[in-house]
Amino acid sequence: MxxxxxxxxxxxxxxxxxxxxxxxxxxxxxxxxxxxxxxxxxxxxxxxxxxxxxxxxxxxxxxxxxxxRSNCLTRPAVANVDQVVVVVSLKNPECDWQLISRIAILAEKETLPVVTCFNKTDLITPEQVQQLISSVKPFPYPVLFTSALSGSGIAELINILAGCCSVLAGPSGVGKSTLLNSIQPGLSLQTAAVSGKIGRGKHTTRQATLLPLDQGGSVVDTPGFSRLDFKDLTAPQLADYFPELEKLRGQCGFRDCLHISEPRCAIHEELGHTVNPLRYEHYKTFIQELYLQ
Ligand SMILES: Nc1nc2c(ncn2[C@@H]2O[C@H](COP(=O)(O)OP(=O)(O)O)[C@@H](O)[C@H]2O)c(=O)[nH]1
Ligand SMILES: [Mg+2]
Ligand SMILES: [Zn+2]
Structure with missing residues (x-):
């Protein structure tokens, strides 16, 4: 055996x-x-x-x-990973902030660390990159800016992937396979141009595949997705999977505060300080979804 x-x-x-x-x-x-x-x-x-x-x-x-299994993600379906690298692009396709939060929740449910990688920095100006960084602060996860085209940020990505098993998750066309090819040209993963009309990537990577890396560790390249629903999750649990909200647990006026419109809500008081308003918007959208599902 x-x-x-x-x-x-x-x-x-x-x-x-x-x-x-x-x-x-x-x-x-x-x-x-x-x-x-x-x-x-x-x-x-x-x-x-x-x-x-x-x-x-x-x-x-x-x-x-x-x-x-030590852990298991359902979308993408992959087991026994050490971290989730959420990959999005800054342009073509546009950055989907809400999808980052969705993927992060699924990773948090499995207590997996999350890293976010913003690819295609070559498509916007360095000033726009800077603007973006400051506009999303505070952000609860490490961020990495890369360009598979110019090679910028690739050394940092190699460091993040070394020695552990990572899964790359994100929409189609953001450059997941291209990033892996630039890290390790021998992989020769198939990539595809993003459709100009709809700005959406094609599903070139059809199945999740685990690839051993030369510098140690491995990475799972996955097909992209744009829809992601929450199963086995209830509204009162949601804040536990937003690290910045979880930190404020027990500090609201009401013990069962859902942080929507309740008075003396610690999260409302932290909005714009330790809680990013954009992340809070995602939280509210997901709460609604959880009540409708
Ligand atoms: N300008 C630019 N294009 C990129 C970059 N990374 C990938 N691409 C292009 O984006 C398209 C989709 O890449 P692909 O790796 O197939 O995306 P995936 O679906 O996430 O695996 C291809 O045409 C790539 O050449 C980048 O950093 N900058
Ligand atoms: Mg791919
Ligand atoms: Zn509250």
Whole structure:
């Protein structure tokens, strides 16, 4: 028996990377398929090799056992990661601030650290970048500005990714695959131009794939998405997943304060100080969604 990690999952076939770096295309044992959990990228498994890899061809095997997960994201579906890097672009497509907050909530639910990467700095002026930085302060997550085109910020991104398993999440067309190609040209990930008319990216990256990095660590490139709903979340829990709101827990006049229009709300008092008004707008929008769902 071998142990390995699922690095790709398509139509019931799982590519498993073993500890020696060998790849096996596997099916799951029947009994495993009946279980409630399906195997996803990042899962640790025990598998039985049936055919050893030869040359460039992968071997074959059968997954016998699914090892426990330390965490699991549903959108993108990936398990056992150490951090979530939210990638957006500053232009083409326009930066979707609300989607950053949505992805961050899903990461917070799994107690995963979040880093935000603003790509395509080459498409706006350095003054606009500066303006943007100050307009979103305070922001509860580390921010990184990159341009896959000019190479600016790439060294910082390499540092952030080194030695751990990160998942890149964000809309299509923001440059996730291009960033990874510029970090490690050998990856040769497919990328696609953003449609001029709708300013929306094409789904070139069709499935999540885990890629080992030369400098240690690995990264999961994922297809983009623009809609993201919250499942298994209730309105009173929402503030727990906004770190800047969570810090003020217990300080409102009412114990069950939802921080909307209640008097003596600590969050209202902090608006524009430790709480960014834009983030608070996202909070209110999501509260409404949670009541409607
Ligand atoms: N100007 C500019 N274009 C970029 C940058 N990064 C990626 N692109 C372009 O954006 C488009 C979408 O990139 P892609 O990597 O496929 O995006 P993904 O869907 O997030 O993986 C491609 O045409 C890239 O060449 C950047 O930093 N600056
Ligand atoms: Mg891509
Ligand atoms: Zn409150």
């Amino acid at each position: 071998h142990q390995g990690k699922v690095i790709n999952a398509v139509g019931g076939f799982f590519t498993v990377l073993d500890q020696e770096g060998k790849k096996y295309i596997c099916r799951a044992r029947g009994a495993l398929k009946k279980g409630s959990k399906t195997l996803i990228v990042g899962d640790e498994v025990v598998f039985q090799p049936l055919k050893e890899p030869a040359g460039h061809a992968e071997g074959e095997g059968i997954v016998e056992k699914h090892l426990p």
